[in-house]
Amino acid sequence: MRAPRLSDERGMALAMAVFALVIIGVLVAGAFFSGRLEQRGGANSVLATEAFEAAEGGIAYTISDDQWNITTFNALAIGTDAVQPAVPFATNLQAVPTVTKLSSSVFLVRSEGQRLSGGNVIARRLVGTLVRAVVPDIEIEGALTVYGQLTLGGSADIDGADHLPGGWGGSCGALEAPVAGVRINQDQIQTNGSNCNGDPPACVGGDPAVEIDSSVTPSTFTNFGDVTFDDLAAAANLTVSGLITNLHPDSLAAPVGSPVGTPGRCNRASSQNWGEPGLAGVIIIPPCYDYFPIIYSPSDLHISGGRGQGILLVRGNLTLSGGVEFFGPVIVLGEVRSTGTGGHVYGGLMARNADFDPSVISGNSVVNYSSCAVARALLGAATVRPLDARSWAQLF
Secondary structure (H helix, E strand, O other): OOOHHHHHHOOOHHHHHHHHHHHHHHHHHHHHHHHHHHHHHHHHHHHHHHHHHHHHHHHHHHHHOOOOOOHHHHHHOOOOEEEEEOOOEOOEEEEEEEEEEEOOOOEEEEEEEEEEEEOEEEEEEEEEEEEEEEEOOOOOEEEEEEEOOOEOOOOOOEEOOOOOOOOHHHHOOOOOOOEEEEEEHHHHHHOOOOOOOOOOOOOOOOOOOOOEEEOOOOOHHHHHHOOOOOHHHHOOEEEEEEEEEOOOEEEEEEOOOOOOOOEEEOOOOOOOOOOOOOOOOOOOHHHHHHOOOEEEEOOOOOEEEEEEEOEEEOOEEEEEEEOOOOOEEEEEEOOOOEOOOOOOEEEEEEEEEOOOOOEEEEEOOOOEEEEHHHHHHHHHEEEEEEEOOEEEEEOO
Protein backbone atom coordinates (compact mmCIF):
# COMPACT_ATOMS: atom_id res chain seq x y z
CA MET A 1 0.00 0.00 0.00
CA ARG A 2 1.39 3.37 -0.98
CA ALA A 3 1.68 6.11 1.71
CA PRO A 4 -0.15 9.48 0.93
CA ARG A 5 1.91 12.49 0.11
CA LEU A 6 1.82 15.57 2.33
CA SER A 7 0.90 17.77 -0.62
CA ASP A 8 -2.13 15.61 -1.19
CA GLU A 9 -3.85 16.59 2.15
CA ARG A 10 -7.26 18.37 1.86
CA GLY A 11 -9.42 20.60 4.25
CA MET A 12 -7.25 23.74 4.67
CA ALA A 13 -9.26 25.74 2.17
CA LEU A 14 -12.44 25.19 4.17
CA ALA A 15 -10.77 26.20 7.39
CA MET A 16 -9.35 29.31 5.81
CA ALA A 17 -12.74 30.20 4.34
CA VAL A 18 -14.46 29.82 7.70
CA PHE A 19 -11.78 31.93 9.37
CA ALA A 20 -12.15 34.61 6.72
CA LEU A 21 -15.95 34.63 7.17
CA VAL A 22 -15.50 35.06 10.91
CA ILE A 23 -13.12 38.01 10.38
CA ILE A 24 -15.44 39.59 7.84
CA GLY A 25 -18.41 39.06 10.19
CA VAL A 26 -16.53 40.79 13.00
CA LEU A 27 -15.64 43.71 10.73
CA VAL A 28 -19.22 44.04 9.46
CA ALA A 29 -20.61 43.80 13.01
CA GLY A 30 -18.11 46.42 14.15
CA ALA A 31 -19.08 48.68 11.28
CA PHE A 32 -22.79 48.28 12.06
CA PHE A 33 -22.14 48.89 15.78
CA SER A 34 -20.07 51.98 15.04
CA GLY A 35 -22.68 53.25 12.59
CA ARG A 36 -25.43 52.59 15.10
CA LEU A 37 -23.57 54.54 17.79
CA GLU A 38 -22.97 57.40 15.37
CA GLN A 39 -26.63 57.37 14.34
CA ARG A 40 -27.81 57.38 17.95
CA GLY A 41 -25.27 60.05 18.83
CA GLY A 42 -26.47 62.18 15.93
CA ALA A 43 -30.11 61.67 16.89
CA ASN A 44 -29.32 62.59 20.49
CA SER A 45 -27.52 65.71 19.30
CA VAL A 46 -30.58 66.68 17.27
CA LEU A 47 -32.87 66.12 20.27
CA ALA A 48 -30.52 68.10 22.53
CA THR A 49 -30.38 70.93 19.98
CA GLU A 50 -34.17 71.01 19.77
CA ALA A 51 -34.37 71.16 23.57
CA PHE A 52 -31.78 73.96 23.60
CA GLU A 53 -33.68 75.96 21.00
CA ALA A 54 -36.90 75.47 22.97
CA ALA A 55 -35.12 76.74 26.10
CA GLU A 56 -33.96 79.83 24.20
CA GLY A 57 -37.49 80.34 22.89
CA GLY A 58 -38.84 80.11 26.42
CA ILE A 59 -36.54 82.94 27.52
CA ALA A 60 -37.56 85.15 24.59
CA TYR A 61 -41.26 84.38 25.17
CA THR A 62 -41.12 85.11 28.90
CA ILE A 63 -39.38 88.49 28.64
CA SER A 64 -41.41 89.70 25.65
CA ASP A 65 -43.46 92.85 26.26
CA ASP A 66 -46.72 90.95 25.78
CA GLN A 67 -45.92 88.25 28.33
CA TRP A 68 -43.86 89.89 31.07
CA ASN A 69 -46.22 90.70 33.93
CA ILE A 70 -44.22 93.21 35.94
CA THR A 71 -47.08 93.62 38.43
CA THR A 72 -47.00 89.93 39.33
CA PHE A 73 -43.22 89.56 39.29
CA ASN A 74 -42.60 92.77 41.22
CA ALA A 75 -44.83 91.46 44.02
CA LEU A 76 -42.52 88.46 44.54
CA ALA A 77 -40.34 88.37 47.62
CA ILE A 78 -36.63 88.58 46.86
CA GLY A 79 -35.29 85.07 46.24
CA THR A 80 -38.73 83.67 45.39
CA ASP A 81 -39.28 81.53 42.28
CA ALA A 82 -42.34 81.80 40.08
CA VAL A 83 -42.71 78.80 37.77
CA GLN A 84 -44.59 79.77 34.63
CA PRO A 85 -46.91 77.58 32.53
CA ALA A 86 -45.19 75.42 29.92
CA VAL A 87 -44.75 77.14 26.56
CA PRO A 88 -45.45 74.75 23.64
CA PHE A 89 -43.50 75.30 20.42
CA ALA A 90 -44.27 72.16 18.39
CA THR A 91 -45.45 68.61 18.90
CA ASN A 92 -43.41 67.09 21.74
CA LEU A 93 -41.38 70.29 22.25
CA GLN A 94 -41.87 72.80 25.05
CA ALA A 95 -40.15 75.12 27.51
CA VAL A 96 -40.86 75.59 31.22
CA PRO A 97 -39.72 79.09 32.35
CA THR A 98 -39.03 80.12 35.94
CA VAL A 99 -38.65 83.72 37.13
CA THR A 100 -36.62 84.46 40.27
CA LYS A 101 -36.59 87.93 41.80
CA LEU A 102 -33.02 88.86 42.80
CA SER A 103 -33.57 92.53 43.72
CA SER A 104 -36.17 95.24 43.29
CA SER A 105 -35.40 95.49 39.57
CA VAL A 106 -33.24 92.48 38.62
CA PHE A 107 -34.65 89.03 37.81
CA LEU A 108 -33.15 85.69 36.82
CA VAL A 109 -35.16 84.00 34.08
CA ARG A 110 -34.44 80.29 33.62
CA SER A 111 -35.96 78.20 30.89
CA GLU A 112 -35.82 74.41 30.63
CA GLY A 113 -36.33 73.22 27.08
CA GLN A 114 -37.85 69.72 26.92
CA ARG A 115 -38.04 67.25 24.03
CA LEU A 116 -40.81 64.76 24.77
CA SER A 117 -41.68 61.30 23.48
CA GLY A 118 -44.80 59.56 24.66
CA GLY A 119 -45.15 62.12 27.44
CA ASN A 120 -41.65 61.42 28.77
CA VAL A 121 -38.75 63.90 28.65
CA ILE A 122 -36.01 62.37 26.49
CA ALA A 123 -33.81 65.49 26.18
CA ARG A 124 -33.56 68.67 28.23
CA ARG A 125 -31.46 71.81 28.28
CA LEU A 126 -31.53 74.66 30.79
CA VAL A 127 -30.49 78.24 30.03
CA GLY A 128 -30.76 81.38 32.10
CA THR A 129 -30.48 85.13 31.63
CA LEU A 130 -30.40 88.12 33.96
CA VAL A 131 -32.83 90.90 33.11
CA ARG A 132 -33.50 94.33 34.53
CA ALA A 133 -36.89 96.04 34.69
CA VAL A 134 -36.69 99.48 33.07
CA VAL A 135 -39.38 101.72 34.56
CA PRO A 136 -40.08 105.12 32.95
CA ASP A 137 -39.13 107.97 35.28
CA ILE A 138 -41.91 110.53 34.93
CA GLU A 139 -42.32 112.85 37.90
CA ILE A 140 -45.79 114.35 38.23
CA GLU A 141 -45.51 117.49 40.36
CA GLY A 142 -48.96 118.87 39.65
CA ALA A 143 -52.37 117.60 38.67
CA LEU A 144 -52.14 119.84 35.59
CA THR A 145 -48.79 121.11 34.32
CA VAL A 146 -48.88 123.74 31.56
CA TYR A 147 -46.31 125.77 29.66
CA GLY A 148 -48.17 128.73 28.19
CA GLN A 149 -51.77 129.85 28.62
CA LEU A 150 -54.61 128.06 30.38
CA THR A 151 -58.37 128.67 30.35
CA LEU A 152 -60.59 127.12 33.02
CA GLY A 153 -64.37 127.24 33.11
CA GLY A 154 -67.64 125.39 33.31
CA SER A 155 -67.77 122.70 35.97
CA ALA A 156 -64.07 121.86 35.62
CA ASP A 157 -62.40 120.25 38.64
CA ILE A 158 -58.60 120.35 39.00
CA ASP A 159 -57.30 118.86 42.25
CA GLY A 160 -53.74 118.19 43.42
CA ALA A 161 -54.87 116.16 46.44
CA ASP A 162 -53.93 112.50 46.10
CA HIS A 163 -56.92 110.48 44.91
CA LEU A 164 -57.44 106.74 45.19
CA PRO A 165 -59.36 105.46 42.15
CA GLY A 166 -62.48 103.53 43.09
CA GLY A 167 -61.84 99.82 43.41
CA TRP A 168 -58.04 100.21 43.55
CA GLY A 169 -57.68 99.96 47.32
CA GLY A 170 -55.82 96.64 47.31
CA SER A 171 -53.41 97.86 44.62
CA CYS A 172 -52.29 101.08 46.30
CA GLY A 173 -50.46 102.17 49.40
CA ALA A 174 -51.21 105.11 51.66
CA LEU A 175 -52.16 108.42 50.10
CA GLU A 176 -49.26 110.81 49.53
CA ALA A 177 -49.01 114.53 50.25
CA PRO A 178 -50.92 116.75 47.83
CA VAL A 179 -49.17 118.43 44.93
CA ALA A 180 -50.01 121.63 43.10
CA GLY A 181 -53.38 121.71 41.40
CA VAL A 182 -52.01 123.75 38.47
CA ARG A 183 -48.29 124.09 37.84
CA ILE A 184 -47.55 126.71 35.21
CA ASN A 185 -44.48 128.67 34.12
CA GLN A 186 -46.17 132.08 34.33
CA ASP A 187 -49.39 133.69 35.51
CA GLN A 188 -51.41 133.03 32.36
CA ILE A 189 -54.63 131.49 33.74
CA GLN A 190 -57.97 132.81 32.49
CA THR A 191 -61.28 131.78 34.03
CA ASN A 192 -64.92 132.04 33.10
CA GLY A 193 -68.05 131.06 35.00
CA SER A 194 -68.70 131.21 38.72
CA ASN A 195 -67.30 127.74 39.31
CA CYS A 196 -63.75 128.83 38.47
CA ASN A 197 -63.68 132.54 39.31
CA GLY A 198 -61.26 133.85 41.89
CA ASP A 199 -57.54 133.94 42.49
CA PRO A 200 -56.60 131.17 42.73
CA PRO A 201 -59.47 129.78 40.65
CA ALA A 202 -62.18 128.25 42.81
CA CYS A 203 -62.22 125.08 40.70
CA VAL A 204 -58.57 124.31 41.52
CA GLY A 205 -57.36 122.60 44.68
CA GLY A 206 -53.97 121.38 45.85
CA ASP A 207 -50.94 122.50 47.80
CA PRO A 208 -50.65 125.12 46.49
CA ALA A 209 -53.70 125.42 44.30
CA VAL A 210 -51.64 127.26 41.65
CA GLU A 211 -47.84 127.14 41.51
CA ILE A 212 -46.06 129.64 39.27
CA ASP A 213 -42.88 127.71 38.51
CA SER A 214 -40.29 129.16 36.14
CA SER A 215 -38.55 125.78 36.04
CA VAL A 216 -41.39 124.54 33.81
CA THR A 217 -39.81 124.72 30.36
CA PRO A 218 -40.46 122.92 27.06
CA SER A 219 -37.94 120.24 28.11
CA THR A 220 -40.15 119.45 31.13
CA PHE A 221 -42.43 117.65 28.69
CA THR A 222 -39.75 115.79 26.73
CA ASN A 223 -37.02 114.81 29.20
CA PHE A 224 -37.72 112.48 32.12
CA GLY A 225 -34.44 111.57 33.76
CA ASP A 226 -32.65 109.11 31.48
CA VAL A 227 -35.78 108.65 29.34
CA THR A 228 -37.10 111.04 26.70
CA PHE A 229 -40.49 111.50 25.08
CA ASP A 230 -39.07 109.91 21.93
CA ASP A 231 -37.78 106.90 23.91
CA LEU A 232 -41.24 106.30 25.33
CA ALA A 233 -42.84 106.79 21.92
CA ALA A 234 -40.47 104.22 20.42
CA ALA A 235 -41.54 101.72 23.10
CA ALA A 236 -45.27 102.33 22.55
CA ASN A 237 -47.61 99.35 22.57
CA LEU A 238 -50.16 101.21 20.46
CA THR A 239 -49.85 103.98 17.87
CA VAL A 240 -53.09 105.85 17.21
CA SER A 241 -54.29 109.14 15.77
CA GLY A 242 -57.47 110.87 14.66
CA LEU A 243 -60.72 109.99 16.45
CA ILE A 244 -60.91 107.10 18.92
CA THR A 245 -64.37 106.40 20.32
CA ASN A 246 -65.61 104.22 23.15
CA LEU A 247 -62.39 102.95 24.66
CA HIS A 248 -63.01 99.57 26.27
CA PRO A 249 -60.95 96.56 27.40
CA ASP A 250 -61.17 93.47 25.23
CA SER A 251 -60.24 89.83 25.74
CA LEU A 252 -59.65 86.71 23.69
CA ALA A 253 -60.51 83.11 24.51
CA ALA A 254 -57.97 81.09 26.50
CA PRO A 255 -55.39 79.26 24.38
CA VAL A 256 -56.42 75.88 22.98
CA GLY A 257 -55.49 73.09 25.34
CA SER A 258 -55.62 75.24 28.49
CA PRO A 259 -57.06 73.66 31.64
CA VAL A 260 -60.78 74.09 32.16
CA GLY A 261 -61.51 77.41 33.84
CA THR A 262 -58.42 79.18 32.49
CA PRO A 263 -59.34 82.86 31.96
CA GLY A 264 -59.02 84.46 28.54
CA ARG A 265 -56.16 86.67 27.44
CA CYS A 266 -56.15 90.44 27.10
CA ASN A 267 -56.52 91.38 23.45
CA ARG A 268 -53.62 93.80 23.11
CA ALA A 269 -53.99 94.07 19.35
CA SER A 270 -57.14 96.21 19.60
CA SER A 271 -56.57 99.96 19.23
CA GLN A 272 -59.57 100.56 21.50
CA ASN A 273 -58.22 98.38 24.31
CA TRP A 274 -56.19 100.57 26.68
CA GLY A 275 -56.44 98.31 29.72
CA GLU A 276 -59.01 97.77 32.43
CA PRO A 277 -59.18 100.33 35.27
CA GLY A 278 -61.86 98.20 36.97
CA LEU A 279 -64.44 100.92 37.56
CA ALA A 280 -67.65 100.34 39.45
CA GLY A 281 -70.83 99.97 37.42
CA VAL A 282 -69.19 98.48 34.30
CA ILE A 283 -68.51 94.94 33.15
CA ILE A 284 -64.96 94.16 34.27
CA ILE A 285 -62.51 92.40 31.94
CA PRO A 286 -60.06 90.83 34.45
CA PRO A 287 -57.34 89.75 31.96
CA CYS A 288 -56.75 93.42 31.09
CA TYR A 289 -56.54 94.67 34.68
CA ASP A 290 -52.71 94.64 34.69
CA TYR A 291 -52.39 95.91 31.11
CA PHE A 292 -50.95 99.44 31.15
CA PRO A 293 -49.97 100.22 27.56
CA ILE A 294 -47.89 103.11 26.30
CA ILE A 295 -50.13 104.82 23.74
CA TYR A 296 -48.51 107.18 21.25
CA SER A 297 -50.15 109.58 18.83
CA PRO A 298 -47.76 111.15 16.29
CA SER A 299 -50.35 113.80 15.41
CA ASP A 300 -53.64 115.22 16.77
CA LEU A 301 -55.81 112.85 18.79
CA HIS A 302 -59.47 113.04 19.80
CA ILE A 303 -60.76 110.56 22.40
CA SER A 304 -64.50 110.36 23.01
CA GLY A 305 -65.99 108.06 25.64
CA GLY A 306 -64.84 104.89 27.33
CA ARG A 307 -62.04 104.11 29.76
CA GLY A 308 -58.36 103.22 29.71
CA GLN A 309 -55.09 103.33 31.59
CA GLY A 310 -51.35 103.51 30.97
CA ILE A 311 -49.15 106.31 29.60
CA LEU A 312 -50.62 108.53 26.89
CA LEU A 313 -48.21 110.47 24.66
CA VAL A 314 -49.53 112.96 22.09
CA ARG A 315 -47.14 114.81 19.78
CA GLY A 316 -49.96 117.02 18.46
CA ASN A 317 -53.09 118.36 20.14
CA LEU A 318 -55.39 116.32 22.38
CA THR A 319 -59.17 116.65 22.57
CA LEU A 320 -61.14 114.85 25.28
CA SER A 321 -64.91 114.47 25.19
CA GLY A 322 -67.74 112.10 25.96
CA GLY A 323 -66.69 111.60 29.57
CA VAL A 324 -63.67 109.45 28.66
CA GLU A 325 -61.79 108.28 31.78
CA PHE A 326 -58.04 107.72 31.71
CA PHE A 327 -55.77 106.60 34.56
CA GLY A 328 -52.07 107.45 34.41
CA PRO A 329 -49.80 110.22 33.07
CA VAL A 330 -50.90 112.13 29.96
CA ILE A 331 -48.18 114.11 28.15
CA VAL A 332 -49.18 116.40 25.29
CA LEU A 333 -46.72 118.43 23.23
CA GLY A 334 -49.51 120.55 21.76
CA GLU A 335 -52.61 121.91 23.47
CA VAL A 336 -55.40 120.14 25.34
CA ARG A 337 -59.10 120.80 24.91
CA SER A 338 -61.52 119.11 27.28
CA THR A 339 -65.04 120.47 26.93
CA GLY A 340 -68.67 119.39 27.20
CA THR A 341 -68.82 116.23 29.28
CA GLY A 342 -65.07 116.42 28.81
CA GLY A 343 -62.46 113.98 29.94
CA HIS A 344 -61.61 112.66 33.38
CA VAL A 345 -57.87 112.18 33.95
CA TYR A 346 -56.68 110.51 37.14
CA GLY A 347 -52.91 110.68 37.49
CA GLY A 348 -51.49 113.83 35.91
CA LEU A 349 -51.91 115.89 32.75
CA MET A 350 -48.99 117.75 31.16
CA ALA A 351 -49.53 120.08 28.18
CA ARG A 352 -46.61 121.91 26.57
CA ASN A 353 -48.65 124.17 24.28
CA ALA A 354 -46.00 123.96 21.55
CA ASP A 355 -47.87 126.58 19.50
CA PHE A 356 -48.64 128.68 22.57
CA ASP A 357 -52.37 128.23 22.08
CA PRO A 358 -54.31 128.11 25.33
CA SER A 359 -55.21 124.78 26.85
CA VAL A 360 -58.94 124.78 27.54
CA ILE A 361 -60.38 122.77 30.44
CA SER A 362 -64.10 123.37 30.81
CA GLY A 363 -67.45 121.57 30.87
CA ASN A 364 -67.45 118.68 33.33
CA SER A 365 -63.74 118.01 32.87
CA VAL A 366 -61.80 116.48 35.75
CA VAL A 367 -58.04 116.31 36.30
CA ASN A 368 -57.18 114.72 39.63
CA TYR A 369 -53.71 113.82 40.84
CA SER A 370 -53.33 110.15 41.76
CA SER A 371 -49.96 108.82 42.87
CA CYS A 372 -51.29 105.27 42.65
CA ALA A 373 -52.50 105.67 39.07
CA VAL A 374 -49.14 107.15 38.07
CA ALA A 375 -47.11 104.49 39.90
CA ARG A 376 -49.15 101.58 38.52
CA ALA A 377 -49.01 102.98 35.00
CA LEU A 378 -45.24 103.49 35.13
CA LEU A 379 -44.65 100.06 36.63
CA GLY A 380 -47.09 98.40 34.26
CA ALA A 381 -45.37 100.04 31.28
CA ALA A 382 -41.94 98.81 32.42
CA THR A 383 -39.99 96.67 30.01
CA VAL A 384 -37.34 94.10 30.81
CA ARG A 385 -34.03 93.96 29.03
CA PRO A 386 -31.07 91.57 29.46
CA LEU A 387 -28.14 93.06 31.34
CA ASP A 388 -25.49 94.58 29.11
CA ALA A 389 -22.69 92.14 29.99
CA ARG A 390 -22.60 88.40 30.81
CA SER A 391 -26.36 88.15 31.22
CA TRP A 392 -26.78 84.72 29.54
CA ALA A 393 -25.52 81.27 30.51
CA GLN A 394 -26.25 77.65 29.66
CA LEU A 395 -26.96 76.05 33.01
CA PHE A 396 -27.43 72.43 31.91
